[in-house]
Amino acid sequence: MNLLLAGLSHKTAPVEVREQLALPEEALPAALGTLASQPGVAEAFILSTCNRVELAVRAEPDADAAAALAGFLAAHEKFAALQADQYLYRYPQRQAVRHLFRVAASLDSMIVGEPQILGQVKQAYAAAKAVGALGGTLEDVLNRSFHVAKRVRSETGIGQMAVSVSYVAVELARKIFGTLASHTVLIIGSGKMSELAARHLRRSGAAAVFVANRTFDRGVEMAARFEGRAVPFEQLFDYLAHVDIVISSTGAPGFVITRERVQSLMAARRHRPMFLIDIAVPRDIDPGVHKIDNVFLYDIDDLEQVADANRRERAREADRAEAIVEAEVDRMMARLKAHDITPTIVSLQAQLERLRRSEIERARGKLGTLTPEQEQAIEALTRGIVNKIAHTPITQLKSLATHPDGLHLIDIVRRVFNLKDPS
Amino acid sequence: MAETSVFWLRVTLALYSLGLAHALLTVIRRRQRLFSAALAAFAVAAVFHLVSIVEEGLAAGRFPVSNLHQSSSLIGFLITALFLAIYWRYKYESLAVFIFPIVFLFTLVASLGHPVEPWSSPVARSSWLLVHVVLALLGYAALFLTCVAGVMYLIQERELKSRKPRAFYHRLPPLGALDELGYRTLAVGFVFITLGLVEGSLWAFWEWGTRWIVDQKIVLAFVTWGIYLALIFTRWTLGWRGRKAAYLAIAGFCCAALTWMVNSGAHSFVKR
Numbered sequence: 001m002n003l004l005l006a007g008l009s010h011k012t013a014p015v016e017v018r019e020q021l022a023l024p025e026e027a028l029p030a031a032l033g034t035l036a037s038q039p040g041v042a043e044a045f046i047l048s049t050c051n052r053v054e055l056a057v058r059a060e061p062d063a064d065a066a067a068a069l070a071g072f073l074a075a076h077e078k079f080a081a082l083q084a085d086q087y088l089y090r091y092p093q094r095q096a097v098r099h100l101f102r103v104a105a106s107l108d109s110m111i112v113g114e115p116q117i118l119g120q121v122k123q124a125y126a127a128a129k130a131v132g133a134l135g136g137t138l139e140d141v142l143n144r145s146f147h148v149a150k151r152v153r154s155e156t157g158i159g160q161m162a163v164s165v166s167y168v169a170v171e172l173a174r175k176i177f178g179t180l181a182s183h184t185v186l187i188i189g190s191g192k193m194s195e196l197a198a199r200h201l202r203r204s205g206a207a208a209v210f211v212a213n214r215t216f217d218r219g220v221e222m223a224a225r226f227e228g229r230a231v232p233f234e235q236l237f238d239y240l241a242h243v244d245i246v247i248s249s250t251g252a253p254g255f256v257i258t259r260e261r262v263q264s265l266m267a268a269r270r271h272r273p274m275f276l277i278d279i280a281v282p283r284d285i286d287p288g289v290h291k292i293d294n295v296f297l298y299d300i301d302d303l304e305q306v307a308d309a310n311r312r313e314r315a316r317e318a319d320r321a322e323a324i325v326e327a328e329v330d331r332m333m334a335r336l337k338a339h340d341i342t343p344t345i346v347s348l349q350a351q352l353e354r355l356r357r358s359e360i361e362r363a364r365g366k367l368g369t370l371t372p373e374q375e376q377a378i379e380a381l382t383r384g385i386v387n388k389i390a391h392t393p394i395t396q397l398k399s400l401a402t403h404p405d406g407l408h409l410i411d412i413v414r415r416v417f418n419l420k421d422p423s
Numbered sequence: 424m425a426e427t428s429v430f431w432l433r434v435t436l437a438l439y440s441l442g443l444a445h446a447l448l449t450v451i452r453r454r455q456r457l458f459s460a461a462l463a464a465f466a467v468a469a470v471f472h473l474v475s476i477v478e479e480g481l482a483a484g485r486f487p488v489s490n491l492h493q494s495s496s497l498i499g500f501l502i503t504a505l506f507l508a509i510y511w512r513y514k515y516e517s518l519a520v521f522i523f524p525i526v527f528l529f530t531l532v533a534s535l536g537h538p539v540e541p542w543s544s545p546v547a548r549s550s551w552l553l554v555h556v557v558l559a560l561l562g563y564a565a566l567f568l569t570c571v572a573g574v575m576y577l578i579q580e581r582e583l584k585s586r587k588p589r590a591f592y593h594r595l596p597p598l599g600a601l602d603e604l605g606y607r608t609l610a611v612g613f614v615f616i617t618l619g620l621v622e623g624s625l626w627a628f629w630e631w632g633t634r635w636i637v638d639q640k641i642v643l644a645f646v647t648w649g650i651y652l653a654l655i656f657t658r659w660t661l662g663w664r665g666r667k668a669a670y671l672a673i674a675g676f677c678c679a680a681l682t683w684m685v686n687s688g689a690h691s692f693v694k695r
Contacts, residue, residue, distance in 0.1 A: 271664050
């Protein structure tokens with residue numbers, strides 16, 4: 001196996017460099033063709049997103065993978081112009097496998113755990129497959145990376161916690177109400193952030209969104225953007241008695257919603273829980289409201305705090321994910337090693353040599369004393385037989401090594417000649 | 424107790440049992456149905472109840488409060504009368520969920536003051552007892568879940584109130600789901616323990632006459648039942664849920680556990 005990966009990502013290269021080097025989808029097949037046609041390259045894979053460009057190749061056993069990659073990069077005009085070599089990381093063999101696994105599992109992403117990257121890797125895989133640039137160990141590694149990504153997703157909570165403030169609002173609403181299906185939202189005032197949160201809530205299944213704005217027409221305008229309904233500001237408290245989630249962001253100088261007001265609403269609500277989000281500065285909702293049973297008030301700092309806690313939780317989960325990746329890399333490497341032809345050829349030769357020697361030892365007693373010439377003749381004869389037997393399997397192994405069927409052939413040879421797995 | 428008085432009291436109890444059935448169905452289905460029928464039965468029962476008490480008083484020649492059974496009967500009647508008056512004036516339907524079972528229980532105790540012949544068939548007797556035990560255990564199992572849901576609710580509520588989510592926030596179910604689980608298990612558990620209680624009372628009455636009523640286990644069972652009734656009532660009328668309901672559910676289960684532990688499983692009069 002002769003794997004090499006070179007790439008740059010948000011961790012090593014500034015966005016100005018990344019955007020220059022990113023390959024548009026339509027340019028990908030040509031680039032894959034160029035990379036795959038470099039001397040000694042058996043398989044090629046290119047992943048290009050806005051956050052990273054990764055080039056991976058598997059070279060023939062005795063070819064120079066680094067030279068092949070350098071050849072590809074030299075042919076790339078922008079790369080030379082940007083002096084992009086300084087941003088490049090290079091990972092050989094095991095490190096390349098680990099890097100591909102980590103990328104697919106979203107451990108190397110800007111927002112760790114974001115789910116898009118796996119889809120992007122799969123697309124890149126399909127593109128490489130389509131131009132015939134895959135078909136061997138590298139393809140095996142990529143296939144395994146999908147499995148690793150799935151395992152990480154299902155065995156850790158890495159993608160589950162909201163890390164942006166507006167998603168945190170949705171997550172909290174879910175933690176309070178369970179399903180949002182029968183719950184309604186009231187937006188007081190206007191603002192980008194409340195609109196965003198309302199959109200997320202609506203998409204997560206909230207039954208209805210009402211908008212109360214002091215200027216009714218502005219409310220109508222805003223409500224139209226997410227299938228909400230504008231209500232007169234004067235009826236604010238009638239609606240407060242019924243809605244479950246309130247997002248407030250008015251420009252009012254004092255509290256729009258006081259503790260006494262909410263307290264008196266609770267009996268009418270039959271103590272159904274209420275989730276209030278105050279994103280106004282100065283605040284719209286009396287902080288004392290949070291002390292009422294079944295009422296949960298979060299301001300923008302609180303949401304930020306939850307997002308922070310979620311990020312820490314994600315980091316903890318990422319540690320567990322790294323352990324999974326490490327174990328998967330070990331397994332992959334063990335498999336690749338077993339499938340590698342060189343150790344197979346070596347152990348095949350060793351096995352045959354052992355057989356030859358033990359047979360000569362057994363025959364020696366019956367042959368009596370031999371002259372050095374006779375000794376040499378037996379040596380030459382047995383060696384000749386063994387080499388003839390080994391010749392076809394070895395040439396077949398060598399020629400099929402680059403072919404996906406090579407893996408099966410290795411298995412067959414190991415079984416037929418009873419070779420032990422290299423440890 | 425006078426013969427005719429006992430007869431009327433049993434008729435009353437039969438009518439009150441409609442009220443109990445209505446309350447249990449309401450708790451399970453969360454909608455008041457057949458309320459007018461139950462109310463009519465209740466009103467008729469109140470008349471028979473009064474007749475029974477008057478006859479009892481005439482037979483005894485004094486105001487009938489000289490023993491536990493007589494006073495239970497009177498308390499039951501007074502609650503009924505008060506409820507009917509309040510209902511006539513204010514139409515508080517939801518009160519019925521609380522009142523019907525209470526009145527039924529008082530009248531049940533009252534009607535058990537007059538011993539009857541135990542069943543002659545030992546098979547019938549032991550299976551009746553078995554049903555009591557099974558009902559009680561099913562009830563306890565459901566109420567245990569109510570208690571667990573309550574504890575989880577309190578933890579998750581604290582996480583959300585603290586605004587600094589820790590591990591529990593991520594790992595426990597949402598408050599809404601826990602509240603729902605708590606109520607569902609409560610409804611099922613309450614029906615089972617009510618049936619178990621009534622069933623057990625009748626069994627004890629047939630088998631042991633009237634002396635069982637002061638058994639600690641019985642008293643505790645009634646207290647437990649009272650806590651759960653209060654839990655259902657506060658939710659049904661005042662809409663109490665969440666933290667308060669969770670505390671009551673935990674208290675109720677502690678009491679239930681105590682009931683179960685007293686005399687290690689069996690009632691004191693059974694051992695005697």
